[in-house]
Amino acid sequence: MKILLTGATGYIGGRLAPLLISNGHSVRCLTRSPEKLADVSWASQTEIVAGDVLDAEDVVRAADGVDLIYYLVHSIGSDHNFADADRRAAHNVVAAASDQSVSRIIYLGGLQPPPDEVASPHLASRAEVGDILLDGPVPTVILQAGVIIGSGSASFEMLRYLTERLPVMVTPKWVESRVQPIAVRDVLSYLLGAAGLEPKTNRRFDIAGPDVLTYREMMQRYARIAGLRPRTIIPVPVLTPWLSSHWVNIITPVPKPLAQPLIESLRNSVVATESDIRDLIDLEPAPFDQSVRSALARVKNLEVETRWSSASWPGAPSDPMPTDPDWSGGSTYSDERRREVDAPPEAVWRIVEGIGGDRGWYSWASAWALRGFLDRLLGGVGLRRGRRHPDDLRTGDALDFWRVETLHRPELLRLRAEMRLPGEAWLEFRIRPGSRPDTSVLDQRALFLPRGLAGHAYWRSISPFHNVVFGDMIDNICAAAEHQTPAATGSGVA
Numbered sequence: 001m002k003i004l005l006t007g008a009t010g011y012i013g014g015r016l017a018p019l020l021i022s023n024g025h026s027v028r029c030l031t032r033s034p035e036k037l038a039d040v041s042w043a044s045q046t047e048i049v050a051g052d053v054l055d056a057e058d059v060v061r062a063a064d065g066v067d068l069i070y071y072l073v074h075s076i077g078s079d080h081n082f083a084d085a086d087r088r089a090a091h092n093v094v095a096a097a098s099d100q101s102v103s104r105i106i107y108l109g110g111l112q113p114p115p116d117e118v119a120s121p122h123l124a125s126r127a128e129v130g131d132i133l134l135d136g137p138v139p140t141v142i143l144q145a146g147v148i149i150g151s152g153s154a155s156f157e158m159l160r161y162l163t164e165r166l167p168v169m170v171t172p173k174w175v176e177s178r179v180q181p182i183a184v185r186d187v188l189s190y191l192l193g194a195a196g197l198e199p200k201t202n203r204r205f206d207i208a209g210p211d212v213l214t215y216r217e218m219m220q221r222y223a224r225i226a227g228l229r230p231r232t233i234i235p236v237p238v239l240t241p242w243l244s245s246h247w248v249n250i251i252t253p254v255p256k257p258l259a260q261p262l263i264e265s266l267r268n269s270v271v272a273t274e275s276d277i278r279d280l281i282d283l284e285p286a287p288f289d290q291s292v293r294s295a296l297a298r299v300k301n302l303e304v305e306t307r308w309s310s311a312s313w314p315g316a317p318s319d320p321m322p323t324d325p326d327w328s329g330g331s332t333y334s335d336e337r338r339r340e341v342d343a344p345p346e347a348v349w350r351i352v353e354g355i356g357g358d359r360g361w362y363s364w365a366s367a368w369a370l371r372g373f374l375d376r377l378l379g380g381v382g383l384r385r386g387r388r389h390p391d392d393l394r395t396g397d398a399l400d401f402w403r404v405e406t407l408h409r410p411e412l413l414r415l416r417a418e419m420r421l422p423g424e425a426w427l428e429f430r431i432r433p434g435s436r437p438d439t440s441v442l443d444q445r446a447l448f449l450p451r452g453l454a455g456h457a458y459w460r461s462i463s464p465f466h467n468v469v470f471g472d473m474i475d476n477i478c479a480a481a482e483h484q485t486p487a488a489t490g491s492g493v494a
Contacts, residue, residue: 004028006073028048039393109204111145169233175216348481375419
């Protein structure tokens with residue numbers, strides 16, 4: 001079939017695309033940021049269309065000639081108007097599918113709480129999107145999943161970090177809510193199988209693993225699988241989802257804008273009410289323990305295909321500027337440094353591409369750590385997102401509190417800041433051959449576009465530290481390249 005895949009740069013979409021290709025389908029990806037697919041191995045086997053599901057004309061153009069649409073976009077973690085954005089996008093998809101005579105829409109939604117519970121805003125929005133799709137003229141299959149367990153998923157990383165970092169924890173009442181987790185590989189299998197259902201199928205299906213657990217039980221079972229001592233968990237009634245999201249923001253890599261809707265959803269009991277899909281798609285879902293073991297093995301073996309941090313949303317700080325930073329008007333501050341390196345460009349590139357994560361930022365570790373901690377306190381992403389892979393980067397990858405905006409091996413790496421700032425910031429490395437054989441020139445540039453008086457004050461307040469932070473950074477990167485030993489010098493931010 002000819003398939004339109006939305007959400008291809010996200011956690012699920014990035015894993016579904018290569019499976020669709022391997023099954024012989026022709027895949028077209030609609031994405032706001034085509035550059036994020038530039039370094040993905042399967043992208044060359046797809047048609048990539050730049051566009052936004054919030055733009056009706058973009059969706060109509062992308063749906064031209066397709067048989068099926070996978071709708072894997074939602075606005076969780078964006079802003080307080082996420083429900084409105086989801087509603088508009090769903091109407092656009094329905095209209096485009098009808099206009100272009102698409103035969104089916106497949107949507108990944110969320111398990112819903114029982115009738116006597118008020119659904120969280122996130123779950124309510126997912127249900128509303130499902131209603132919009134089902135009420136349209138194009139047959140729609142909605143797969144409703146709960147907590148997804150897989151390497152790199154936000155739910156799994158939240159569970160993992162809470163359990164590993166807190167042997168004793170005071171928790172909100174939601175640790176007693178009942179959930180029915182499902183392995184990510186089973187979600188993908190159901191998504192693939194849904195394409196082959198009877199053509200007129202137009203309904204919701206609950207998809208879930210075989211275990212119904214409380215969040216407390218999930219943490220205790222994770223601890224056992226990971227070889228940790230049993231956790232002491234003390235639930236108290238006073239921790240609201242808002243307070244809980246701040247706590248999760250500090251302890252785990254999941255930032256507050258994403259943690260809050262996830263936690264608000266956890267206050268609901270979300271258990272499958274039917275299993276009709278099992279009669280139509282031959283699949284034996286993996287138990288919770290097996291799902292956790294598989295996810296941990298992939299993390300250990302550096303086989304994490306996609307992460308929750310790969311996705312972004314309209315207006316996010318990681319949205320690329322339209323040009324190689326070349327702004328008209330206003331003030332742009334910069335810190336620019338250049339060094340001659342007694343190493344070939346490929347050697348310098350290996351060090352530059354391996355920056356961040358466990359290796360750190362080759363400079364004042366305590367300053368980076370403090371900046372990351374302050375960012376978490378302000379509700380930012382901090383440094384705990386780390387890297388998808390210790391050595392390899394892709395355009396669009398999250399890298400601590402940066403995002404890979406531009407990547408041209410072995411010449412250019414540009415990172416865009418996603419920490420809380422009164423402006424926009426970039427960190428850029430350019431490498432070119434030196435004047436002598438087996439030498440290089442490394443240009444390092446930090447750029448800041450201030451927003452208002454606070455932005456100007458921010459740059460002036462930190463500029464005295466640049467000689468230490470950025471000066472040490474370029475010196476240590478050059479030294480590491482010359483010795484070919486990536487030094488673990490701490491992680492963080494200037």
